[in-house]
Amino acid sequence: MSGPVFAFNVAADLAWWAGSSFTLISLLCVLLMVALRLRSDLEQRRRIKVASRIEPLLFHATEPAAAADDGYEDNNGSPVPAASDISSDFDGRQGFLLFLEEWNYLHESLDGEAKDGLNKLANNLRIIDEITALLDSPFVDRRLLAINTLGNLREASAYERIETIAASADPIVSSWAWRALMRIDTKAAVDRDLKMIAGRDDWSPIFVAEVLQGLDADILSVPLCSLVRECHEQRLPERQMARLISYLIFSHVYDHNSLISRIINESSEKEVLIACLRLVQDDSVLARVRELAKDERWEVRLQVVLTLGRLGHAEDTELLINALEDPDWWVRYRAASALINMPDVSRKQIDRLSRTLPNEFARDILNQVKAEMELSCLKPSSLALSR
Numbered sequence: 001m002s003g004p005v006f007a008f009n010v011a012a013d014l015a016w017w018a019g020s021s022f023t024l025i026s027l028l029c030v031l032l033m034v035a036l037r038l039r040s041d042l043e044q045r046r047r048i049k050v051a052s053r054i055e056p057l058l059f060h061a062t063e064p065a066a067a068a069d070d071g072y073e074d075n076n077g078s079p080v081p082a083a084s085d086i087s088s089d090f091d092g093r094q095g096f097l098l099f100l101e102e103w104n105y106l107h108e109s110l111d112g113e114a115k116d117g118l119n120k121l122a123n124n125l126r127i128i129d130e131i132t133a134l135l136d137s138p139f140v141d142r143r144l145l146a147i148n149t150l151g152n153l154r155e156a157s158a159y160e161r162i163e164t165i166a167a168s169a170d171p172i173v174s175s176w177a178w179r180a181l182m183r184i185d186t187k188a189a190v191d192r193d194l195k196m197i198a199g200r201d202d203w204s205p206i207f208v209a210e211v212l213q214g215l216d217a218d219i220l221s222v223p224l225c226s227l228v229r230e231c232h233e234q235r236l237p238e239r240q241m242a243r244l245i246s247y248l249i250f251s252h253v254y255d256h257n258s259l260i261s262r263i264i265n266e267s268s269e270k271e272v273l274i275a276c277l278r279l280v281q282d283d284s285v286l287a288r289v290r291e292l293a294k295d296e297r298w299e300v301r302l303q304v305v306l307t308l309g310r311l312g313h314a315e316d317t318e319l320l321i322n323a324l325e326d327p328d329w330w331v332r333y334r335a336a337s338a339l340i341n342m343p344d345v346s347r348k349q350i351d352r353l354s355r356t357l358p359n360e361f362a363r364d365i366l367n368q369v370k371a372e373m374e375l376s377c378l379k380p381s382s383l384a385l386s387r
Contacts, residue, residue, distance in 0.1 A: 151180025171202040221251035242271035298328035309338025324362035
């Protein structure tokens with residue numbers, strides 16, 4: 001056999017083998033996809049079956065009279081056993097986890113006595129040990145489920161264990177553990193663990209704000225102000241300090257007013273100043289606010305015009321008119337909006353300014369904001385559309 005012919009035959013054999021292998025791999029992928037789909041469908045049907053047994057129990061527990069019951073019954077009138085091995089009652093480990101998921105979902109959706117009924121149900125079922133055991137699970141979702149459940153149950157025996165988890169490095173698990181602490185014992189958590197938010201720049205500020213918003217301001221206000229004061233004196237990094245200041249919105253104004261005045265007068269950091277300006281409620285720092293209208297950073301100037309517009313003093317009208325010539329478009333835009341909404345500025349004054357201001361940019365932005373407000377007034381309201 002000649003060399004070229006032999007080479008051609010070898011190449012043909014290799015191509016056939018490669019094609020066959022590709023076909024085999026494709027077939028295996030298809031079979032794998034079918035198997036996964038079947039497994040998913042089977043799991044979904046099983047979840048629906050288990051949920052059909054769980055949901056009536058949960059909904060009954062939310063009824064006002066159920067919280068006083070010693071036991072619970074399902075839709076068929078059969079008593080639900082208060083057994084420690086709830087996993088067998090709810091079709092294995094996955095059924096138990098599904099019960100916790102449904103319980104937490106309903107718990108987060110309700111207030112008042114309905115939550116008490118759900119807690120009584122969980123306590124009657126004697127599943128605290130099983131929930132606590134999930135804290136050691138290698139699966140993050142199960143650990144989070146256990147943390148959230150113990151928090152909603154206000155399980156005091158788990159406080160120290162969850163407090164240790166809150167100090168861990170994982171930002172998600174630790175933040176949810178901190179949230180659970182605030183639910184288990186708000187007073188103790190505020191006194192002992194509120195300071196965690198100062199050192200955790202990896203926690204979502206939105207998440208922290210949602211937790212703080214749900215706390216009693218009478219309990220939170222003074223400790224939060226004290227924490228912010230200490231961090232200011234210790235020179236906490238700018239961004240984290242700005243976050244802490246922004247949380248003061250959940251404290252009482254009379255508690256944080258003097259603190260805001262002190263920080264805004266002592267600090268020159270951009271984000272800290274912006275956070276303080278957003279919380280200014282009175283005239284105690286008005287001189288400092290007016291001074292910051294000349295700050296070289298446009299973000300600070302932007303917040304200044306918003307603050308002056310909110311305070312609404314007639315003597316600041318001229319300052320807002322000057323801000324219409326600011327180099328930054330957003331500062332000009334917000335200054336125009338604040339000026340139009342000033343209580344002592346009439347429509348005739350705005351019309352005159354929009355024609356006579358010497359600066360072209362100032363006239364343009366004032367006319368733009370004026371037109372936007374006129375158009376918004378002409379838009380039909382949702383109530384008008386519903387008639």
